[in-house]
Each structure stands twice: as structure tokens, then as C-alpha cells.
Amino acid sequence: MSSGSLSKGLTVLVQLAQSQRDWGLTELANTLHLDKSTLHRILDTMGRMEFVAKDSQSKRYRIGPRFRALFPSTYEQLKQVALPTILALSKSLGVTVALRVREGDQMVIIDRVESEDLLRVSYPIGFKHPISFGSSGKLFLAFLPREEAQLVLEAASTSGGNGRVKSTGIGRVWDELRKIRKKGYAIGRGVVVKGTMSVAIPLFSSGERVVAIISLSWPIVKYPPSALKNILRKGIKATEEVSKILSGDLSKQVVSKCRGCAGL
DSSP states (O other), X not given: OOHHHHHHHHXXXXXXXHXXXXXXXXXXXXXHTOOHHHHHHHHHHHHHTTSEEEOTTTOOEEEOHHHHHHOTHHXXXXXXXXXXXXXXXXXXXXXXXXEEEEETTEEEEEEEEOOSSSSOOOOOTTOEEXXXXXXXXXXXXXXXXXXXXXXHHHHHHTSOSTTOOOGGGHHHHHHHXXXXXXXXXXEEESSSSTTEEEEEEEEEEETTEEEEEEEEEEEGGGSOGGGHHHHHHHHHHHHHHHHHHHHSSOHHHHHHHOGGGGGO
């Protein structure tokens, strides 16, 4: 490989890694001032080596598993920062608390602390579900740039299976996402696991970029509906502290994103 090609390839990897989102070919070419055909060859080569991954539905590119394997500290740092909060919430509320991140069009649990109750919600680490399915995925979608979220929803509408959005329902889902973003959290009732209740709260690294979701889940029979306000209040307060650590003192910004919290 020539030094010019190597330089361009590294520039592409840096852009994909730093942005933490998916890119279309034209959008990436324009941003990096590269010829589309040249960029396509670079992406194709890095794709075969798994340094770059291409979504089969949206046709957008993101960092691949081989590149992520070189830098495992990203998730480890996130887990280390969030673990005390996860432990404290699970113990004080008696619920299962999970740390979820987005990988392509999936939400993945990278850490969790389960309730010690005999009747509890149980998730294995590594558990995945479509991003368009459940409160955690919808909350992540709600804070994505509109164009990116729309592409994910359109891709979901064209494929079958649980958690996929029918084409006739995209408008309704998009309306729901706007409401979720305005509130700053999402509530789920037996979507991923029947008979359960869940609350999803975002973690911010900088600005309005969500890096992960903390979800609190419990059997519906465990608490009466009136307990939801207290669970939300404690969960939001705890996750604000994690967001401050991840991005500096962003207390004012974090509170502003949870506009609905004032009414709890």
C-alpha cells in the first residue's frame, strides 16, 4: 500500500472512530474531501479486514469489530465509571440495572447488576435486541441526529421479525421519539420481557451525544404504579452524576434534557 493510500485509510478510521456514528459513502467523501470511488475502495479493503463494518440495510459505514478489539478500554472505562451507580441503584431499589450501548442497529448489554429477589428480571451480559425495540433502544434513537435515526427506522421498516417497525408506523414512532427526547427518559412495559416494567435513562459524554443507556427493570407485580415516580427520580439523579464524570460538570445540561423530571 502506498503512503498516500495508507494516509487516507487512517484518516477514514480516525473520522469513523471519533464521530461514534454511521456514515454514508457520499457524506463521508464530502467530509474528508476524498473521491467517492477512492473512498469506496478503501472502505472495501478495510471492510474485508473487519476494521470497518457496513450495515447491510442502510449501507452506512462504522468502525468494525477488529478495530474495536484493539481498544477494549472504551467500554471498560464506561463500565468502571458506571458500576458504582449501577450497584447502588440495584441495591436501594431492588431492581435489575443494566448498562446498554448501541452497536449498529442493536442495543447490547455490556454490564448489569441483577436484583437479589427470587422474582427478578434477568439479563445476560451480551444480550442484544433491535434498537427500534424497547425503551432503551427508542431512547437512544431519540437522541441520534434526525437523519441517522430516520435511516435506522427506514431500515427497520423493510425487514421482518420482532422489534421491526412497519413502514406504515414510522410516522407514529418518530412522533414517539420526539416525545421521549423532550422528557429525557423512556418507560417500557413488557416489550422485551413480558410481565416486566423498565425505565431507560441516557448517559451523556458531551453536548447531547448519548454514549450509553442505564435501564432499571423489575417485575410489574413488585411495585404499584405509584412507585414509578420515586424510581425515576432516583435513577435520573444517579445517572446525572455519571454523566458529569464522563463529560465534566454538565449538571445544567443534563437537567435540561430531562424536562419531564420536574413533574415527577
